[in-house]
Amino acid sequence: MPDHGETNQTNLTEASDAALIGLAATGDARALEVIYDRYSGVVFSFSLRLVGDRQLAEEVLQEVFFRAWQQGGNFSAQRGSLVTWLLSITHNLSIDEIRKRNRRPQKADSDEPELLLSGLQDQGQSVEDEVWIGSLRGTIGEALRELPASQREAIEMAYFQGLTQREIAEALGEPLGTIKTRMRLGLLKLREALGESGVGPS
Amino acid sequence: MSDNLDQFHQSGDPQGERRVRRDAQPLPIADAADDHVEELVPGYVLGALEPNEQQLVEFHIQFCPRCAGLVDRDLRTVGALALSVPAAAPPFDAKIALFSRVSQSDKARNAATATMTTQKPSATTEQTLPRSTPSAVSIGTATAAAPVAAAQRSGWSRFGAFASVPLLAALMFTGVWGYNLNKELQTQDSAMSELQAQVSNFGAGGSTVQLSPGRGMPQAEGKLVLGADERAGMLQLDLNSDSAAGDYAIWVVQDGSLVPAGEVQVGADGTGAAQFTLAQPFSDYESIRILPVDSTGKNAVVLTSEYQGLGGTGSELDALP
Numbered sequence: 001m002p003d004h005g006e007t008n009q010t011n012l013t014e015a016s017d018a019a020l021i022g023l024a025a026t027g028d029a030r031a032l033e034v035i036y037d038r039y040s041g042v043v044f045s046f047s048l049r050l051v052g053d054r055q056l057a058e059e060v061l062q063e064v065f066f067r068a069w070q071q072g073g074n075f076s077a078q079r080g081s082l083v084t085w086l087l088s089i090t091h092n093l094s095i096d097e098i099r100k101r102n103r104r105p106q107k108a109d110s111d112e113p114e115l116l117l118s119g120l121q122d123q124g125q126s127v128e129d130e131v132w133i134g135s136l137r138g139t140i141g142e143a144l145r146e147l148p149a150s151q152r153e154a155i156e157m158a159y160f161q162g163l164t165q166r167e168i169a170e171a172l173g174e175p176l177g178t179i180k181t182r183m184r185l186g187l188l189k190l191r192e193a194l195g196e197s198g199v200g201p202s
Numbered sequence: 203m204s205d206n207l208d209q210f211h212q213s214g215d216p217q218g219e220r221r222v223r224r225d226a227q228p229l230p231i232a233d234a235a236d237d238h239v240e241e242l243v244p245g246y247v248l249g250a251l252e253p254n255e256q257q258l259v260e261f262h263i264q265f266c267p268r269c270a271g272l273v274d275r276d277l278r279t280v281g282a283l284a285l286s287v288p289a290a291a292p293p294f295d296a297k298i299a300l301f302s303r304v305s306q307s308d309k310a311r312n313a314a315t316a317t318m319t320t321q322k323p324s325a326t327t328e329q330t331l332p333r334s335t336p337s338a339v340s341i342g343t344a345t346a347a348a349p350v351a352a353a354q355r356s357g358w359s360r361f362g363a364f365a366s367v368p369l370l371a372a373l374m375f376t377g378v379w380g381y382n383l384n385k386e387l388q389t390q391d392s393a394m395s396e397l398q399a400q401v402s403n404f405g406a407g408g409s410t411v412q413l414s415p416g417r418g419m420p421q422a423e424g425k426l427v428l429g430a431d432e433r434a435g436m437l438q439l440d441l442n443s444d445s446a447a448g449d450y451a452i453w454v455v456q457d458g459s460l461v462p463a464g465e466v467q468v469g470a471d472g473t474g475a476a477q478f479t480l481a482q483p484f485s486d487y488e489s490i491r492i493l494p495v496d497s498t499g500k501n502a503v504v505l506t507s508e509y510q511g512l513g514g515t516g517s518e519l520d521a522l523p
Contacts, residue, residue, distance in 0.1 A: 029304055036297060044292040046284045058293045062300045069304055079274050084281035091284065095249050140286040158250035159283055165250045183244045191279045 013037075017082035018075075025072035032069050039083055040065070043090050050094035050160060056101075060093045095162035143193030151186030154179050238262070239269050247276040294440050297475060298427055301436075411484070413439070416491070416503030419446065424492065424505040432483035437464075439492065439505055441472040449495045450504065452478055454487040460498060463490070 012020065012034045023031035043064050048057035067089055068075075075085055144152055157163045157171070165183070169176040239262045245251045246259045263270040409432070413424040424439030437452060447470045453460040466476035480487070492505040 029301065032304065033301065036300065040292045040296070041289050042285055042287075044296070045287045045290045048290050049287040054293065058296050058299075061292055061296055062303065065300050066303055066307075069307070080278055080281070083285070084278055087281050087284040088277060091249060091280075136282060137286050137288075140282050144286070155248065155283070158245070158248040159280060163250065164252055165245050166252060168250070180241070180245060183248060183250065184241075187244045187247075187276055187279055190282070191276070194279060194282050 018077040021068065021072045021075050021082055024069055025075075029069075032065065032072075035068065035082070036065050039086055042083065043086055046087055047090050047094045050091070050162070051097055056097055057094075060090060060097065063093055064089050091159070098162040139194060140190070143190050146193070147186055147189055148182075151182045151189070154182040155186045155190075158183065238266065240272055243269065243272045243276055247273060247280050291471060291473075294423070294438065294473070298436055298438050302427070411490075411507055413490070413492070413505040413507055416506050417500065418493065418497075418502040419443065419504035422504045426484070426490065426507075428484055432485055433480050434477070435480075435484065436475060436477045437466055437492070438475045439466065439468070439473065441468060441474075441504060443472045444470065446472050446504075450474070450492050451495045452476070453491045453493065453498075454480065454484075455489045455491065455508075456487050458488075460491070461487075465495065466492070 012023075012030055015023075015031070015034070017035070017038075020031040020035050024035065040061060044057055044061045047060040047064075048054060051057050051060065064086055068086060075082065147155075153172075154168055157168045158165065163171065165179050166176060168174075169179045172179070239246075239259045242251060242255055242259050246256065251259065259269075259273070263273055409428050411426040411428065413422075413426065415422040419441050421442040422439060423442065424437065426435050426437055428435040439450075447468055450466050450468055452463040452466060454463045455461070463480060464476055464478035466474045468474035484490070489506060489508040491503050491508070493499075493502050494504070
């Protein structure tokens with residue numbers, strides 16, 4: 001195979017997320033490929049965690065990156081990292097699929113947040129990203145463990161199972177205001193634990 | 203999935219698709235513009251609001267930097283929750299399916315059209331091409347557009363427009379720079395032609411060839427996706443081994459001889475993908491073999507098409523030429 005362009009591709013693999021999505025927005029599929037290689041693992045993992053079905057998670061994975069390809073011009077690095085943006089799309093699509101198909105994630109790993117954090121290796125990411133995500137996983141794991149169980153439960157039922165506050169209140173037999181308070185306090189504690197830096201590997 | 207899942211970066215809306223969904227109720231517009239919605243932000247970023255509440259937040263944050271900032275801040279927090287999920291490898295076919303779709307998108311077609319119309323109108327226009335050439339491992343259609351788009355973003359197009367033909371001719375014929383530039387342009391021209399061939403052929407009624415594992419890697423899996431003319435294709439493989447990382451050569455067999463067709467890099471997870479082009483249609487060759495770059499022996503073959511039609515599982519390799 002001719003090796004022309006290898007240097008160019010190497011440069012792309014070292015480019016920032018913001019630069020890559022900018023290139024993808026102009027129609028550069030190589031840039032999208034680098035983005036895919038960086039984040040397809042976390043997108044797929046997250047979607048799989050939400051929908052609990054590999055086929056459905058694959059559909060979401062493809063849709064997320066296709067939308068990044070089509071709508072990359074909407075991304076603004078000032079408002080958050082690329083991975084946050086991709087995961088936000090992933091969450092929207094996955095939760096919508098859950099609700100549309102009236103499907104719930106597998107029970108196996110939805111009750112124990114610690115299981116979310118156990119040590120499978122990430123795929124297709126740079127060493128720096130793996131280290132960063134590994135570190136973050138440890139931090140968020142500790143933060144989750146320190147949350148009161150009721151707050152953790154409310155957050156997980158909403159974020160990972162796609163339930164609305166009202167549905168959570170009904171499921172738990174608690175007043176709606178109580179659920180809202182648990183979510184607010186739980187997020188506040190998580191935010192404090194993670195620091196204001198939030199997420200953003202690049 | 204609807205098309206209007208634009209992102210929170212555009213409108214402050216992380217919930218995108220949900221905003222026009224289901225039983226949306228009329229909004230109290232005046233209140234939405236005047237009152238802050240910070241009480242709703244946690245439920246909003248967690249996707250746990252009712253549709254009318256979501257619409258209220260989405261309307262409000264278009265005009266309220268304060269609440270939009272709260273949304274951005276909490277989105278980063280829930281993004282960390284998403285990243286805490288243990289990793290699972292994406293399916294083997296996911297990448298090729300995505301990029302096949304990308305290559306057929308209107309955006310890619312438009313980019314390809316731009317490439318076709320700007321490739322060779324004049325010598326000065328050719329100067330607008332960037333120095334780098336497209337990557338051989340990238341995906342066809344949109345790849346071809348990238349150099350043109352990059353050139354249009356750069357100042358080279360203006361240079362090309364204003365540079366005089368005599369000046370360029372003098373440079374071209376009076377020195378090493380001119381020689382090198384001419385050579386580079388020829389290389390780029392060739393690469394562009396190659397990519398345009400891929401643009402026109404890849405993903406337009408192509409075919410798939412499943413590969414069988416060879417002796418060198420009995421657990422390997424792989425396949426070729428070929429364009430309509432069988433000259434351009436993509437190889438995807440999964441060696442199902444975490445100790446097989448490295449460079450592998452792609453060979454096609456013609457008249458019993460191995461003809462190099464490219465290389466594929468296998469990562470630490472045992473997977474790899476590469477696009478390749480062939481001088482002749484794939485069906486004109488006898489087979490394809492994937493081997494470590496430093497080997498050509500039958501025992502080192504990790505994947506091959508040579509068992510097709512033989513019904514075998516690997517032991518027949520010795521019977522082949």
